[in-house]
Amino acid sequence: MTQHPISQKWPSKDPSVLQLYSFPTPNGVKVSIALEEMGIPYEAHTVTLSDADVKSPEFLALNPNNKIPAIIDPNGPDGEVSLFESGAILIYLAEKSGKFIGKTAAEKATVIQWLMFQMGGLGPMFGQMGFFIKFAGSEWEDKRPQQRYVDEAKRLLNVLNGELSERDWIAGDYSIADMAIGPWLNALNFYGAKDAVDWDSYPNVAAYLDRFMARPAVKKGLTVPPRTPV
Template sequence: MTTVTDHPINSRWAADDATVLQLYSFPTPNGVKVSIMLEETGLPYEAHLVTLSDADVKSPEFLALNPNNKIPAIIDPNGPDGSAVTLFESGAILIYLAEKTGKLIGTTPAEKYQAIQWVMFQMGGVGPMFGQLGYFTKFAGAEIEDPRPRERFRVEAKRLLSVLEKQLEGREWITGSYSIADIAIAPWLNALEYYQTKELVGLAEYPNVNAYLERFLARPAVQAGMNIPPRPEA
């Protein structure tokens, strides 16, 4: 039976308390989904800073936990069958933690799948499109003279914002009640500022989305989770 202490990752990011859930992450939009979820549910956990450098995410120790070399990942020593559970992919981790705690995933099967539906919307649409727009705006892609790549992602980002704007009409949260759908989506909306793309996508044109993001960021668990594990000082 795999435990925290005998997993290869523990040789590089050692657990102080191997009886609690271990989070290996960095405070990116995908990373903070899990730390916010853990703060919201009150599950005891330890957070380990895994930087985005190849030295960390492509290390043998991290690849033993996530062969896709992306944060976040977890080890839960208290899995549903009494043995440890290892997981990567932020959406899968959100669903796992919601089912483990019985929180933030609705109270009926219909509500559960509504929440999962919008988590998939983020995983397949919002995250990839916003991230690519950021790449072609703030990072190396900005050096490409051809405007078509950035324009393609700008148009798609605006379309996704329009979908959210309509969904939030008359609702405080994506599915009505606060859920893993919000924890998946809102950090990516917040990332538009980091990517310097708020004006590019006309974020001010979406009042429901802006009010929604403000509500999300006001939650104490969100404020705590947005910098867990803390970013290293520059």
Template sequence: MSDLSAFPITQKWPAIHPDRIQLYSLPTPNGVKVSIMLEETGLPYEAHLVSFQTNDQLTPEFVSLNPNNKIPAIIDPNGPGGKPLPLFESGAILVYLAEKTGKFLPADPVQRYTTLQWLMFQMGGVGPMFGQLGFFHKFAGKDIEDKRPRDRYVAETRRLLGVLDKHLTGRQWVMGDDYTIADMATLPWVRSLMQVYEAADLIGINDFSQVLRVLDAFLARPAVQAGLNQPPRN
């Protein structure tokens, strides 16, 4: 049996199944990227809820795993060389799990780097910009009387959606016929625009029919449906 006792985070979130990947997360757009990937690959995992309501992400135990105090983070007890691997940053985790399983990241070098290109598009653009829109439209920033910050992120969100919509024209997924980590990274953010941030009308989501088409296909996948609810909220 794997011994994870060297990791302080296991003191706050004990591993019932230490031989499985330990996921420390919350069902946010960034969090569900990894839970969806774990469901899609079929890798055994144990999910631990990191509650923002009680500032779990700021506790010494969590920071010992991710000094940037953001979810998600994992410990793979069977990492490279058979040793436990702690890892944070959702994009890095997606690449790691893809390489571990040989799934959802093409082996062909051109296709591989193109997939990573679109993963970086999400990490550097979609996530930060959509998240700021959510802050200024749905959360604390909505009370700011000056709407110029909100409008800036509305415009940037529409621009990014336009880039994605054009790219998806004639393609089943971001990488064409192949479903990849680029889809798992990007589409949860589009879902959150509509369901969490309640910004569908604000951004004119119906202007992006290709994005909506691919989002529907994504949400219909059983592994996506399962991953969207991991870890379960207490």
């Protein structure tokens, strides 16, 4: 671990524990929430979204795709493990801890199914919608791109609302799928997009998000790592 190039820019205080390189975005906090829920010892490093961080040689040595989060686990099943992509990290941590991924092969498949729903749908579509509502895309006079993503966000929320009509968590028991979905639902507040998607039309989703946000590990994970390096 101490020999990895990333240690030159983000030195570890305790290289014997899992090292998290992240920033408190929806994708970033998925992993910090999971680590808190699973009780896995870890050390968090603030990697800002600036090119000076995510495109630095040190970070690219860990994640050539220059996106947070990424981890190095010195206590992997076959030695040190380094990973990027939040969904892959969630699966790895769940299997490492034996928690939040189902007890049978069928349950595991269902959890991963809904994790992929977030990775391939909810996250990308909400992120694009946020660009067109809150960020530079909001300045475009042509509102067709914005409406495209708003409509897709509504469709995805309707899927969730139906699935949550008879259960508290998306895959049955609370799982890494919820840890992935919850932060992206919460991002609608950041994007100022709740009115655009008619949030009140999805009461099951709203109640689900309230349950998620009330969990102590979620409250802690949402603040890790701090936006300003300490």
